[in-house]
Amino acid sequence: MIHGIATVLRETLLNLRGKQGSVWATLVMVSLSFVVFDTFLVITWNIRSILRAEQENVGMEVFLSDSTDEQAARALADVVSGMQGVRSVYYVSPAEAEALFRADLPDRTDLLDMLGDGFHLPASLQVSLFDDYRTDERMNSLAAALGRLDGATEVVWGEDYLPGLNRVTGALRKLDIFAGLVLVISISLVVANTIRLAVARRSLTVEVMSIFGASDAFLRMPFLLEGVATGLLGSAGGLAFTALASGMVSTSIGHGFLPGRWMAGVLLLGAVTGFVGSWIGLRSGIPRPRR
Amino acid sequence: MAEELVTFDSVGRTYGSWPAVEEISFSIAPGEFAVLSGPSGAGKTTILRLIWMGDLPTSGSVEVAGFDSRRMRSADFASLRRKIGIVFQDFRLLPDRSVHENVALPLLVAGASPASVRKRVLAVLAEMGLSHRRSSLPHELSGGEQQRVAVARAMASHPVLLLADEPTGNLDPETSRHVVDLLMSINRAGTAVIMATHDPRQVPPGMARFLFLERGRLVDPAAWQETR
Numbered sequence: 371m372i373h374g375i376a377t378v379l380r381e382t383l384l385n386l387r388g389k390q391g392s393v394w395a396t397l398v399m400v401s402l403s404f405v406v407f408d409t410f411l412v413i414t415w416n417i418r419s420i421l422r423a424e425q426e427n428v429g430m431e432v433f434l435s436d437s438t439d440e441q442a443a444r445a446l447a448d449v450v451s452g453m454q455g456v457r458s459v460y461y462v463s464p465a466e467a468e469a470l471f472r473a474d475l476p477d478r479t480d481l482l483d484m485l486g487d488g489f490h491l492p493a494s495l496q497v498s499l500f501d502d503y504r505t506d507e508r509m510n511s512l513a514a515a516l517g518r519l520d521g522a523t524e525v526v527w528g529e530d531y532l533p534g535l536n537r538v539t540g541a542l543r544k545l546d547i548f549a550g551l552v553l554v555i556s557i558s559l560v561v562a563n564t565i566r567l568a569v570a571r572r573s574l575t576v577e578v579m580s581i582f583g584a585s586d587a588f589l590r591m592p593f594l595l596e597g598v599a600t601g602l603l604g605s606a607g608g609l610a611f612t613a614l615a616s617g618m619v620s621t622s623i624g625h626g627f628l629p630g631r632w633m634a635g636v637l638l639l640g641a642v643t644g645f646v647g648s649w650i651g652l653r654s655g656i657p658r659p660r661r
Numbered sequence: 662m663a664e665e666l667v668t669f670d671s672v673g674r675t676y677g678s679w680p681a682v683e684e685i686s687f688s689i690a691p692g693e694f695a696v697l698s699g700p701s702g703a704g705k706t707t708i709l710r711l712i713w714m715g716d717l718p719t720s721g722s723v724e725v726a727g728f729d730s731r732r733m734r735s736a737d738f739a740s741l742r743r744k745i746g747i748v749f750q751d752f753r754l755l756p757d758r759s760v761h762e763n764v765a766l767p768l769l770v771a772g773a774s775p776a777s778v779r780k781r782v783l784a785v786l787a788e789m790g791l792s793h794r795r796s797s798l799p800h801e802l803s804g805g806e807q808q809r810v811a812v813a814r815a816m817a818s819h820p821v822l823l824l825a826d827e828p829t830g831n832l833d834p835e836t837s838r839h840v841v842d843l844l845m846s847i848n849r850a851g852t853a854v855i856m857a858t859h860d861p862r863q864v865p866p867g868m869a870r871f872l873f874l875e876r877g878r879l880v881d882p883a884a885w886q887e888t889r
Binding site: 373374376377384574575577578579580581582583584585586588657659660661 | 716757770
């Protein structure tokens with residue numbers, strides 16, 4: 371088994387030896403395709419990060435009636451804490467609400483002053499939710515449940531923009547998948563063509579090995595490894611170039627680069643694409659008994 | 662009676678609508694030397710391809726070393742071919758590999774260890790008188806030497822059957838005689854040999870069984886001799 375693997379690796383290197391021109395040409399082409407894809411990913415990833423930050427800020431605010439005193443409000447907060455999807459509840463007293471208003475809108479404090487000492491902002495409960503519960507449907511039903519509580523006068527939860535935010539995030543995810551599929555198909559065809567040429571160039575070797583008892587897997591393996599290596603190196607090259615370019619423009623356009631998990635995904639995509647390409651390329655070329 | 666090594670039973674093989682061989686029946690015993698003779702296009706190479714199952718019959722059946730053409734699974738082709746050595750008229754040596762590497766090929770594809778490959782290659786090269794050429798590339802050898810390397814490669818994995826397809830076709834008469842002597846000595850050592858040639862006089866009468874082909878069919882040796 372080990373000797374077989376060593377022989378396959380040796381054959382893979384022999385495949386690559388003597389056709390360095392076409393190997394480099396394919397690598398450059400695969401790398402450039404990945405530069406385009408990676409750039410697209412960086413852009414969508416940054417947009418999605420912004421949107422995610424917005425979504426994470428989305429919570430619910432339950433405004434309480436004037437008749438709800440602090441003790442009743444805190445009891446209500448305990449009830450809300452036990453509801454499904456609720457991560458935490460924070461009670462905002464009228465005095466704290468006013469302080470927050472003054473801190474957030476320092477230019478508009480005159481509004482409060484004009485209303486006089488008798489006016490006070492309503493107390494509220496700020497409800498933070500688990501990520502899974504930030505969908506339109508779940509937030510709608512939770513808001514309805516909160517609105518039915520004694521002492522609650524109004525529930526506000528960003529119903530005006532959250533559905534749009536979710537739609538944009540979903541569309542970006544679909545766009546990434548679509549771009550990935552286009553990339554897989556186009557690079558697979560490039561790799562398939564390279565492997566087809568490699569098999570044709572080494573047809574004598576393949577034929578002689580087949581005649582002397584090489585198994586189908588043994589004949590295919592060097593070309594499959596070549597395809598995987600091409601895809602992997604091409605995607606790594608594309609990532610490296612995109613990271614370099616990203617670093618150079620980051621001073622003028624503030625953004626983040628892809629996280630490690632995404633980069634690993636890109637490398638995996640490269641390897642899979644190379645494998646698929648070489649598999650397609652090997653559909654003809656490996657001798658089979660004629661029936 | 663020993664079980665036959667090769668059995669053809671009413672074998673036919675067509676390529677498109679052209680019948681390359683028809684109704685071929687014969688058998689070869691282990692250790693036998695058979696000469697398959699006939700003019701160009703008679704079907705000699707087709708029969709050799711049917712033996713190593715590069716092609717499968719379109720009618721009838723071929724059985725070689727226990728493998729039946731009607732029941733071949735994908736992995737069986739490799740297993741069968743590891744029991745057969747093949748020598749071609751055009752040698753089919755890999756031009757970018759040394760003599761040693763060419764001879765080692767059948768052993769490497771079978772997954773043999775490097776130490777056993779080296780030992781066997783050195784032994785078989787010594788038997789063929791090629792030890793001094795082991796680092797040479799094929800294009801640095803004479804035609805006779807290249808054919809001996811091809812024979813060494815075919816014999817490397819101790820096959821039970823050696824197929825030789827016009828092994829002297831590209832060689833001068835003197836070298837041809839050496840190659841035929843080599844095949845006969847391999848046969849004397851116990852390996853069955855089937856040699857396809859358009860010139861049966863290369864093998865002395867009485868040293869082999871002769872099978873004559875004419876337009877894809879086996880013909881009676883006496884009748885064949887009369888037409889010559």
